[in-house]
Amino acid sequence: MKLVVDGVELYHDSISVLRGVSFEASEGEVVAVIGPNGAGKTTLLRAITSIVKPLRGAIYIDGKLINSIPPRERGRLIALVEPNISRSIPSTVLEFLLTARYPHSKFYSFIPSRRDLEVIDAIVKKLNIMHLLNRRLDELSSGEFQRVLIARALIQEPRVLLLDEPTAFLDIRYKLGVLELVWSITKEQRIVGIIAIHDMYLASLYADKVILLSNGVIVAAGKPNDVFREELIEKIYGVKVQILNIGDRRVVIPIQLLNHGQSL
């Protein structure tokens, strides 16, 4: 299993969002994508899921162009955790989670198989959302909903797992728990895990590789300790930072805005 992103260039309403983005991720590897708001992190993940199509460049999984993979097969390969799930028609958590098994079953089999339910059961236990199964999606708290979204993606059993801000709305215990789970699943099942995340400390804890995006361009990529450098972070975020060494990790501590007093 290998994911190759090759020279991806993408526009939204003729505004450039990604330019010449290239990187590789191998199986068992957790990649963290960091960068300021609007850097193109979400768009990059949506391009890999082929929800948006790049104008130039290509994305391959195991040498196969993702756009050439039949959509339902793609559903078995790639899953993206994204927050904008419509909840206007009331439905329960279980009903939502059952839909994640659709790529794995035949188009005309309407009843979930025993294995479908067992997969859901195992993931639901891991994320501690068993008590939510019969609750309505629109009644969940932000933290509960976030865990349901992550469970949904894991239930899809993808080979490439993409997570857009998975730790948003979670308390520190669930933050670590969720990332720990993604990390261990990536290692055990030899899949590719890509996490778009703002928290650089969490990224340094679980990522094998960090990609720093700014204005749609990869400005740095490598091991966490290579990317979390004082001058680089200060330049990209416009924030004065200090690097603390905790154990063998470099932790980025924001101190103050560089152009102090100016408007954002």
Added chain:
Amino acid sequence: MTISFYETKLRNFLIFFFPLTFLTVALFVAHLSIGPAMLDPILVFQTLFGLSPNPEKAVANVVSLRLARALAALLSGATLALAGLLMQTITRNPLADPYIFGLSSTALTFVALGFIFAPSLMICKHYLITVAFLGALSGYMLTALLSKLGGGSDVSMVLAGIAVASLFSGLSHVLLYIVQSMIRSHYVYFLLGSTATVLQKEIPLMADSLLSITFISLLFIKPLNAYLYGDSYAKQLGFEPEFIRHLGAFIASFLTAVIVSYVGIVGFIGLVAPHIARFLVGSNHLFSMPTTILVGASIALSADIIVKLISMYVGTVAELPLGIVTSIIGAPFLAYLIIKRLRE
């Protein structure tokens, strides 16, 4: 644990499905029994299913005379409910309904125009339905366009629908006033829906449309379920949200067109039935679709029974239109939904 939750859900569906089927049959028999000559429901039931030990010719005759109307009520309720469910899903808007979104009024306007410009073609029901279908589809597109301009929220869609529905119901009133001189039916029936004008020979086409469309919709249960959670979510699972949206709009317009062509405008069943069904069995279309159809049929049969009773006891010249009764039941429900929605 998950397995037992799912089994509870499945059992829950069966618990509601069979009583609802029974209720529909009971209302159907009641509908046949009620009339100027009151019949014994048990006798009607036996005659209907050929169970009677010594069939009475008189009962059989009355039943066969009333059968077309009862079937028309049942089918129009079921059809409109299915159209409503599909519209609510494809717009992801729990306030959607063929009547509220203006599909019925535009279909009727097109039908009236058809009668004025090509009256000889309109005699053939297939042409009539095609014209009504084009009307309903334009109504849907117009409402979708207006609500998109208005920001695309749930309520903006309802407001756009009301604007379209009001404009075209006004237009269709004027046009049907002209048509009235050409066909001998009182035009109010056409405006507000009446099952009394449906002929026995028209029932098979209504039934075939409902059955074939239900079958097609059942094939799309999974895409519809995935579609509920958003376009990009459906894409992730390998479905085409655009295709589902267009197919749903086509089907809902066609179903509305069939009912407008035979019965006329009957509002709010498409709004109310899916809500009741989802409340009972949840949002999975595998369960909600059959339940919605049964609930819709029951509502239309009950409303038509009320129409019959009122016409029998206080009726003078003509019968009360069915659409009036469904509006009296449905409009307060819409008001309740809007208040609930705006408060959230």
